[in-house]
Amino acid sequence: MAVLSRLGVNGDRLMGWINRLAKVGRQPNGDICRLAFTQEDLQARYLVQQWMMEAGLTVRTDAAGNLIGTYAGLLDGVPALATGSHIDTVPSGGAYDGVLGVLAGIEVVKTLQDNQVRLKHPLEVIVFTDEESSMVGARSMAGLVPESPADLKLRDGLNITDCLEAIGGNWEAIKTAKRGRDRIAAFVELHVEQGAVLERAGKEIGVVQGIVGMRRSKITILGQANHAGTTPMDMRQDALVAAAQVVLAVRDIALVMPGDPVATVGYLTVAPNAANIVPGQVELTVDIRDLSQGCMDAMQARLEAELRAIATATDTTISTELILFVPPSPATDRIQATIAAVCEDLHLSSISMPSRAGHDAMEMGRITDMGMIFVPSQQGLSHSGREYTPPEQCIQGANVLLQTFLRLDEMY
Amino acid sequence: MAVLSRLGVNGDRLMGWINRLAKVGRQPNGDICRLAFTQEDLQARYLVQQWMMEAGLTVRTDAAGNLIGTYAGLLDGVPALATGSHIDTVPSGGAYDGVLGVLAGIEVVKTLQDNQVRLKHPLEVIVFTDEESSMVGARSMAGLVPESPADLKLRDGLNITDCLEAIGGNWEAIKTAKRGRDRIAAFVELHVEQGAVLERAGKEIGVVQGIVGMRRSKITILGQANHAGTTPMDMRQDALVAAAQVVLAVRDIALVMPGDPVATVGYLTVAPNAANIVPGQVELTVDIRDLSQGCMDAMQARLEAELRAIATATDTTISTELILFVPPSPATDRIQATIAAVCEDLHLSSISMPSRAGHDAMEMGRITDMGMIFVPSQQGLSHSGREYTPPEQCIQGANVLLQTFLRLDEMY
Numbered sequence: 001m002a003v004l005s006r007l008g009v010n011g012d013r014l015m016g017w018i019n020r021l022a023k024v025g026r027q028p029n030g031d032i033c034r035l036a037f038t039q040e041d042l043q044a045r046y047l048v049q050q051w052m053m054e055a056g057l058t059v060r061t062d063a064a065g066n067l068i069g070t071y072a073g074l075l076d077g078v079p080a081l082a083t084g085s086h087i088d089t090v091p092s093g094g095a096y097d098g099v100l101g102v103l104a105g106i107e108v109v110k111t112l113q114d115n116q117v118r119l120k121h122p123l124e125v126i127v128f129t130d131e132e133s134s135m136v137g138a139r140s141m142a143g144l145v146p147e148s149p150a151d152l153k154l155r156d157g158l159n160i161t162d163c164l165e166a167i168g169g170n171w172e173a174i175k176t177a178k179r180g181r182d183r184i185a186a187f188v189e190l191h192v193e194q195g196a197v198l199e200r201a202g203k204e205i206g207v208v209q210g211i212v213g214m215r216r217s218k219i220t221i222l223g224q225a226n227h228a229g230t231t232p233m234d235m236r237q238d239a240l241v242a243a244a245q246v247v248l249a250v251r252d253i254a255l256v257m258p259g260d261p262v263a264t265v266g267y268l269t270v271a272p273n274a275a276n277i278v279p280g281q282v283e284l285t286v287d288i289r290d291l292s293q294g295c296m297d298a299m300q301a302r303l304e305a306e307l308r309a310i311a312t313a314t315d316t317t318i319s320t321e322l323i324l325f326v327p328p329s330p331a332t333d334r335i336q337a338t339i340a341a342v343c344e345d346l347h348l349s350s351i352s353m354p355s356r357a358g359h360d361a362m363e364m365g366r367i368t369d370m371g372m373i374f375v376p377s378q379q380g381l382s383h384s385g386r387e388y389t390p391p392e393q394c395i396q397g398a399n400v401l402l403q404t405f406l407r408l409d410e411m412y
Numbered sequence: 413m414a415v416l417s418r419l420g421v422n423g424d425r426l427m428g429w430i431n432r433l434a435k436v437g438r439q440p441n442g443d444i445c446r447l448a449f450t451q452e453d454l455q456a457r458y459l460v461q462q463w464m465m466e467a468g469l470t471v472r473t474d475a476a477g478n479l480i481g482t483y484a485g486l487l488d489g490v491p492a493l494a495t496g497s498h499i500d501t502v503p504s505g506g507a508y509d510g511v512l513g514v515l516a517g518i519e520v521v522k523t524l525q526d527n528q529v530r531l532k533h534p535l536e537v538i539v540f541t542d543e544e545s546s547m548v549g550a551r552s553m554a555g556l557v558p559e560s561p562a563d564l565k566l567r568d569g570l571n572i573t574d575c576l577e578a579i580g581g582n583w584e585a586i587k588t589a590k591r592g593r594d595r596i597a598a599f600v601e602l603h604v605e606q607g608a609v610l611e612r613a614g615k616e617i618g619v620v621q622g623i624v625g626m627r628r629s630k631i632t633i634l635g636q637a638n639h640a641g642t643t644p645m646d647m648r649q650d651a652l653v654a655a656a657q658v659v660l661a662v663r664d665i666a667l668v669m670p671g672d673p674v675a676t677v678g679y680l681t682v683a684p685n686a687a688n689i690v691p692g693q694v695e696l697t698v699d700i701r702d703l704s705q706g707c708m709d710a711m712q713a714r715l716e717a718e719l720r721a722i723a724t725a726t727d728t729t730i731s732t733e734l735i736l737f738v739p740p741s742p743a744t745d746r747i748q749a750t751i752a753a754v755c756e757d758l759h760l761s762s763i764s765m766p767s768r769a770g771h772d773a774m775e776m777g778r779i780t781d782m783g784m785i786f787v788p789s790q791q792g793l794s795h796s797g798r799e800y801t802p803p804e805q806c807i808q809g810a811n812v813l814l815q816t817f818l819r820l821d822e823m824y
Contacts, residue, residue: 230606
């Protein structure tokens with residue numbers, strides 16, 4: 001039997017799979033369009049299922065359409081360790097987002113099989129359904145699928161019953177897809193960073209501290225539309241002057257908080273929006289993200305105090321409406337520590353960092369221990385055909401995933 | 413012969429004319445729609461022309477369609493004194509905007525005629541063409557009509573040749589409408605304020621210091637659109653954060669300058685304008701108005717310095733494009749002094765104030781001595797069927813106009 005700490009994945013095989021999958025949905029401009037539930041999604045699932053079986057995984061599809069491959073373990077009656085990600089893309093996606101995590105998972109199993117290694121725990125590799133839109137796969141597994149299909153963020157014109165049927169799932173039985181800690185002891189996802197933090201820091205691996213939570217509000221500012229010529233400055237109730245103060249307050253709140261929270265006004269519209277009329281109404285969105293629920297709450301409280309002060313100072317009325325709230329999903333400490341220790345042993349440079357984009361691991365973290373491994377995205381580009389992570393870094397990520405599972409197998 | 417300083421207009425007759433004209437173009441909701449060159453405009457001109465003739469005015473229409481009534485003076489070969497305004501409205505206009513100035517002018521002449529008073533100078537009452545849109549009437553008289561009809565701000569779908577023909581004008585001969593100081597020695601316009609300054613100050617008459625100039629620019633801010641989750645605050649080039657600083661800088665520039673300049677960002681659009689994307693581009697307009705060209709120049713210089721500082725601080729590129737410039741049109745000092753003295757003698761309270769909206773007097777001020785008299789607009793409302801000035805205040809304005817011409821007749 002091989003010395004486990006020296007096991008390494010077959011990089012050529014992994015990159016071969018990644019490059020083969022990149023042909024499915026490839027557009028003339030280089031982007032990849034492989035939307036969930038489409039023919040391209042099915043074509044990709046078909047290929048991945050074959051590779052799973054070749055790697056010795058036993059394959060099934062749950063009611064949410066999640067494709068689950070299981071590499072049997074030595075012990076009976078113990079929960080699985082699990083990895084995985086997604087193979088659907090945004091309309092103009094790249095070759096690595098999601099795909100790397102799925103194929104590296106299969107490669108980890110194939111490496112174990114090639115070396116006649118079995119873990120004590122079963123090891124699952126999961127292809128989650130529709131990560132890029134509804135996240136129905138991961139949310140079903142976490143027992144968080146909404147009662148009404150209307151509350152699913154499905155692409156326009158789709159029907160969830162038909163969608164799931166097309167990929168072997170079953171909306172009627174969706175609750176059977178739920179898993180728990182008794183079934184999955186730990187979940188670790190490898191993913192490209194989709195940002196430029198690692199590249200800027202010159203690090204090879206990101207040890208993810210958790211997936212940030214998000215609070216998105218719509219803010220409506222009511223002033224008084226008025227003639228921009230005849231209304232003296234001190235008689236104005238200018239909704240845009242108030243909005244400008246809100247935009248800067250939102251930025252300042254993120255800057256003064258500890259850690260690295262982000263806060264963004266990405267959407268803003270003015271009415272009546274004419275050069276010669278003092279703005280009477282502005283609508284804008286505020287999007288706050290951080291790893292710490294406490295920090296998010298503090299930012300929200302600060303924002304509300306600022307809004308009250310701005311409304312008074314500008315003689316406007318400001319109302320807020322919560323439109324989206326996703327609590328943060330912290331990574332389990334001992335999984336973070338394990339990943340960091342693996343990096344050190346493999347002589348790979350690493351840093352701890354939050355994930356500021358959503359991932360399947362976010363939902364899995366709500367039901368069991370969770371960790372994530374990031375590898376760099378060149379120039380931070382993602383959701384684009386120009387998304388790129390060099391083969392060396394893909395393979396480094398897969399090796400960290402492999403060694404992490406070998407250690408978790410001893411810990412759980 | 414009457415004691416001139418005790419002469420007063422016939423208020424009932426004036427209000428009768430105003431109320432009669434308000435029926436032309438009256439909509440079910442109370443607004444008045446009497447767009448220039450329409451059948452309603454012609455109907456109103458027809459009525460006004462009759463009232464002019466009844467008041468002893470000799471009537472003609474110039475090439476720009478301006479309806480000009482002349483009350484002959486005692487002296488030959490001297491330039492006229494002139495008053496007037498407009499009878500066209502915006503699509504949802506009121507009963508006083510423009511109309512008061514025209515009908516008070518006719519009433520002034522009718523009062524002189526009733527009292528067998530003749531001035532030394534001819535006195536003209538002018539109905540200017542299309543004040544609410546192209547200002548082609550006043551601009552032609554000032555010799556400022558553009559060579560190309562495309563440069564006239566005519567309502568969509570109209571043809572200036574046809575428009576002028578419909579009201580007795582002639583585009584081919586438009587240059588013959590030009591007047592000069594040799595033909596008109598002084599022009600004084602009575603108008604409703606269209607703002608709430610007089611009402612707030614509790615004053616009966618506004619002695620207009622001049623009509624403010626306007627500089628309107630389009631500002632384009634280029635940042636970098638980016639993921640609102642994965643882009644740390646210190647890596648952003650947020651065009652909306654830059655724009656917010658511009659909005660506040662524009663307001664602050666107006667607040668710190670001497671006098672009462674106004675500065676407005678009325679139009680602002682964000683791209684891509686999505687809650688989860690750091691804004692990459694913002695376009696906005698800056699509209700600066702003041703009575704003093706020097707003040708406007710200083711504001712512009714200050715704005716440009718602020719834009720440079722904001723671009724540097726936010727790592728964005730900011731470009732500006734001038735889209736409209738109208739120089740200020742100051743009222744003649746001795747006409748302002750005369751109006752103020754008349755108010756004092758009539759025991760009417762008055763304040764000096766700029767006009768921040770455009771008027772026919774603005775263009776007349778470019779060719780001869782000019783003054784304007786404001787009466788209050790209830791709640792500052794204008795361009796609405798709810799526009800209202802009580803009869804007492806309309807009549808006070810007409811009496812100030814009458815006494816002002818009696819004095820100017822001695823001064824010119």
